[in-house]
Structure formats: structure tokens, C-alpha cells
Amino acid sequence: MDRTDSIYCIDKHTNRIILILAIIIASFITGVIAWHMNLTAQAKLQEHLAQEVLRFHILANSDSEEDQALKMDVKEQVLAFLKNSMPDGMDVEETEEWMRRNTDKLEETGKKTILLAGKDYPVSAAVTTCYFPEKTYGDVTFPAGNYKALRIEIGAAKGHNWWCVLYPNLCFTDATNAVVPEEGKEELKNVLTEEEYSKVTAQLNFKIKWYFLDKFDPDTRR
Template sequence: MSEQKRTSGKMTAAAMLFAAAFALAVTLSVCGRAAAAAQARLQEHLAQEVLRFHVLANSDSEEDQEVKLKVRDAVLAYLEENMPEEYSVRQTEDWVRAHIDKIEETGRQALLAAGSDDTLCAAVTTCWFPDRTYGDLTFPAGNYEALRVEIGSAGGHNWWCVLYPSLCFLDTAQAVMPDEGKQKLKNVLTEEEYSEITAASDFKIGWYFW
């Protein structure tokens, strides 16, 4: 075989490899954009169906983290006792807004009982959350409505759960989520969407700290 033919063959092989690599890159790019778009649609739909609960500690000191959990417990106990269970997510948001003063009062009483002189404020607001696994469900990153409770400077590790549907649990050793809340969520999502948020879960226990 002549040198010219060998050179031509090498160039043809290189061109074929380049074309294959280019086709693969295009395919991966298209698939990546499609997956990202699907994830965004899932997050937007999910955000319309849930209300999250977010408690931010004053700092990362052991004392402030303990106070955060006491505030959490007090507010959740008030909500469990008083918030109607049959409400939709929009009705739940409206109820929480209407009772925000009582929620703040409940949190402040918990602070006083813990010997803390920190300030506390609460509001239903739009918050950005990163990807978080909660029990056996994974919530994609994005903006969600949340009952946000800030303690002091709100500079410490925070705690969160899903207030509606009722997916809050405190037993982090077991991480067992209420079946009723999961069923409500399943009812408002498509089968594909629900499968997507369960398939992405890995049952990590450190879901609520960052």
C-alpha cells in the first residue's frame, strides 16, 4: 500500500471518529437539556402542591441548635392541634398567614421557656431550596412557598419539612413518613412525576441540615 493511501486511510478513520464523537456530544447535549427541562417542570408542579416549613437557628452553637428544635416542636404542636387537615394547599397557606401572629407568639414562648432572649419572626414566603431527600422522597431544587421561622440572626443550620401535605416527621432515626401525606402528594402528581421523586431518593438521614 502506498504512503498516500495509508495517509488517506488514517484521515478517513480520524474523520469518522470525529463525526462519531460529535454525534455523541450532540445527543448527550440534547438529552441533558431534555432532562433539565423535565426536572424544571416537575419542580414547578411540585411547588404548586406543597407548603414547606423552614426553621433557621440563630447560629451553629449547640445551645442555639437546641433552641431551634424546641421552637420547631412548639410550632408544629400548635399547627397539628389547630390547622384543619381537610384543607387544600392554598387554603393551608391562607390559614397559616391568617394565624401568623399566633405562630410567632408560640415560637417566642418556646424561646422564653428555653431561656433565650433571641428575636423571632415568621412569614409565609417564597424560598429557594437545594435538592433535598426527605425520608423516601427527593424534592428537586427550586423555589417553594414555605412557613419560614427565623430565630435571632438566622445564621445557623436550619431544619425543614413539608407542612402540606403532612410529611413532617421528627423521628430521624427511623425517617418514616406519614402514609396519609404521601398519598395526598401522590394524588396530585402524575404517576411518572411521583415515580421520579421516589426513584431519586437514597434514604439519607442528613436531609434537613445544610
């Protein structure tokens, strides 16, 4: 092989490396753009959802088996009170205002349930803004972000929590099989665009994660 052939081989090899690097860089840039667009779309969806829903958040006194069971008893009694007492046909703003006017009755419902169990934990109820991680209710997934919620705290409120969506009603009708009411999903569909509704009810999880992150589910913590 003469000198000309050697130079030609080197140039050909160099060009191949440059092409591979160019493809890698282009793929990385495309991925970053797609990632950014996905985050932007998720943020817009979350902002709209936050204006249209009212969530329910109840925190147990502790993680003891007894306190966790008591939390579920309080949850059941509060939901029963809401079902029997809330007027029909309210929108999200009216629902929120009704909750604010009736926090004392919600606290009383919780306290009675706790006293019947032989405990004397204090109970506080308030409509407030809370951060929620991504959460799935049956086949409806809400992106992470800040949402208004009826928040009930039992005692020290340091235990695992429970939550659902009060408006529209997505609290499980069948908790064992994670079945949410069809009426609630229809109400949600009415306040979202067709594209937004298809995103929150998608069966596939499109959330982007770095592959090296450990799996961690914070939605059962405070």
C-alpha cells in the first residue's frame, strides 16, 4: 500500500467516526427536545387539571396498624357524610366553597369516629393547596403538581396517607379492583379537551425517567 492509499484509508475511517458522532449528537439533541416538549405538555395539562379538580387527602396519626385502620374508618365516614350532605350539580368552585363552609362538620365526623375507636386524637380539616406526585386512580392518571385538596389530619399526621379526587368524584366505588365511578370520568371528560382526556386515561405510561434512577414511590408518604 502506497502513501496515497494510506491517507485514503485514514480519511475514510475519520469520516466514519465523524458520521457516527454526528448521529449520536443529533439523536441526543432530538431526545432533549422531545423530553422538553413532553415536560411542557405535562405542565400545561397539570395546570388545567388543577383548575378543574378538588382532591381529598387524609393523613393518619402514625404508621401503626391501628392508626392506619382508623384512618380508613375516618375516610369512610367522611365520604359517607359528603355523599349524604353535599348538594348535587355543583361545579368545582362551588364544591370547594362548600367544603370551606363545612370544615367544622368534617372535623366533627372524624372526631366521632375516633372516639368510637377509643382514641382522642385531634382532627383538623381544611381546603388547601398540596403537592401531589403522579398518581393513578383506576385508569385515570394525574400528573405531579400542586392541586387544591380537602386535607384532613389525624393526630400527629405522620403516617401514610390516603387520597382520591372529590370533584369530579373519582373516589373508588370498588377499592379492591381500583374501579372509579363512570359518572366522575364523564364529568372530567366534559371539562378537558379530547387530547387532555386521552392523556390522563392512557393505559401506557409515557413518563420519562433516567434509567439509572432508583424506583421510588413517594405517593404513600406525606
